[in-house]
Amino acid sequence: MRTGSRARAALAGAAAAAFGAGLAELTGAIVGASPITAVGGALIDLAPPWGKDLAIALFGTGDKAALVTAVALGLLLLGAAAGLLARRSMGAAQTLVVVLGLVGAGAAVTRADAAALAVVPPAVGAGATLLGLSLLVPRALAAAPPRAVPDAAMPAGATRRTFLLWTAGAAATGALAAVGGWALQTGARAATAVRAAITLPRATTTVSVPDGADLGIPELAPVITPTSAFYRIDTALAVPQIDPATWRLRIHGKVDTEVEIGWDELLALPLEESVTTLTCVSNEVGGDLIGTARWLGYPIRHLLARAGVQADADMVLSTSIDGFTAGTPLEALTDERNAILAVGMNGEPLPIAHGFPVRMVVPGLYGYVSATKWVTDLEVTRFSDAQGYWTPRGWSERGPIKLASRIDVPRRGAAVTAGDTVIAGVAWQQHVGVRGVQVQIDGGDWQDATLATAISADTWVQWSLPWRATAGPHTIVARAIGTDGQPQTQTVAPPAPDGATGWPRVSVTVT
Secondary structure (H helix, E strand, O other): OHHHHHHHHHHHHHHHHHHHHHHHHHHHHHHOOOHHHHHHHHHHHHOOHHHHHHHHHHHHHHHHHHHHHHHHHHHHHHHHHHHHHHHHOHHHHHHHHHHHHHHHHHHHHOOOOOOOOOOHHHHHHHHHHHHHHHHHHHHHHHOOOOOOOOEOOEOOOHHHHHHHHHHHHHHHHHHHHHHHHHHOOHHHHHHHHHHHOOOOOOOOEOOOOOOOOOOOOOOOOOOOOOHHHOOOOOOOOOOOOOOHHHOEEEEEEOEOOOEEEEHHHHHHOOOEEEEEEEEOOOOOOOOOOEEEEEEEEEEHHHHHHHHOEOOOOOEEEEEEOOOOEEEEEHHHHHOOOOOEEEEEEOOEEOOHHHOOOOEEEOOOEOHHHOOOOOEEEEEEEOOOOOOOOOHHHOOOOOOEOOOEEEEEEOOOOOEEOOEEEEEEEEEEOOOOOEEEEEEEEOOOOOEEOEEOOOOOOOOOEEEEEEEEEOOEEEEEEEEEEEOOOOEOOOOOEOOOOOOOEOOOEEEEEEO
16 A cells, blocks of 8 residues: 555656646746756756767767657656655655756756746746645545445545546646647747748859769768758757847957958858868767758858957857857868858758858868857957867867768668679768778778769768679778878777777678
């Protein structure tokens, strides 16, 4: 009987937490501050490098949905704990709920993009949870097992049924409130509508993809990645919704003259088209956190020249509207590479999830030190005076992209039919370039693959090698050769602190 009582109390607490969390999310949708998102963002900020790598390894680009789910489940478990506490002391349970509300409020008000009323949703959630506990826990404790002789005034199981109805009602109300909060996210709909109405200006300079850049091999990554397939890794649990009419970029710090620029002024500048491959530092050897797109934007070096960079500066700290920062070596933004403030991607305005209305695209550097989305601030400074978001969390300061390759065809574990087939993949070292790729089969001699025509040194390049496959298991290894003649390193290293290394390897069975 004690076990049943504990289970009912835990269920009551979880239902109260669901009730509170749902009302908090509904309130958050109204005031523009989701408590669950705020707590999840705080957890991202506190996560060590290995935690980030583990989340991406387990969930890939679904890491944010996994974190939100984990936060929600954590709230239910804490609610269940409050229900168990309430069996002995309602005051202790209430104290736990209040503490959780304060944690949520602290996370909400300390976010860089915190709404003016950010404290309200956690307060509503805590209050609703306290109400749920006061209504559900007493009913949980009063619920008795069926009696041998039913009482005419109290049919057997009536209090249990009442408890279950109240509990289900509270949980359902919370779920409906959460769904209602999602439906009320008018900011997302408004930003989507604004983006859809934008017609980007024509580029003053364009880039043609040369014949032979795409080998057209089935299952080989296309040389231009479709926008829908482009990877997304960032720290934003809730994608910022920005009206371009209100967007401003400030350039300040070690400059002669501060510069501010708005959306209309940016679009009036001579925008340039470029094709650049972006890579996430969390990409494992052979991983897919890499993609190539056509970008439309304005060279950052021109805006920095307008501001007048002072001689002792060596870094630009870029800041997103959600508070994320990246420290980019100044030379990467002032040399002749296509480092731009991008407004377009693959012929359309930037997708909201990829930084709309404006993001940075910088060839040759991992995204954590260069590819700031929803960018609103550029501070010209020094590495000795400022750090980007990931540097104090254990990642290296500068993040140049390492020479790497990947085997796309055949896929790992694939069944291959004996006979003439092909081995193919991609290789990259943005802003340096790839001179060749070599393939080794079953530990034999290295064979030179055929390179496709590279778009530029700032993009990946496809490669292929004919293969007469014989029956049985086979292991295929690849390595790229840089334009400096140095081969891709065989040394295996994890993504942290400055990018994974090692040779990609696939095992296949030929039948």
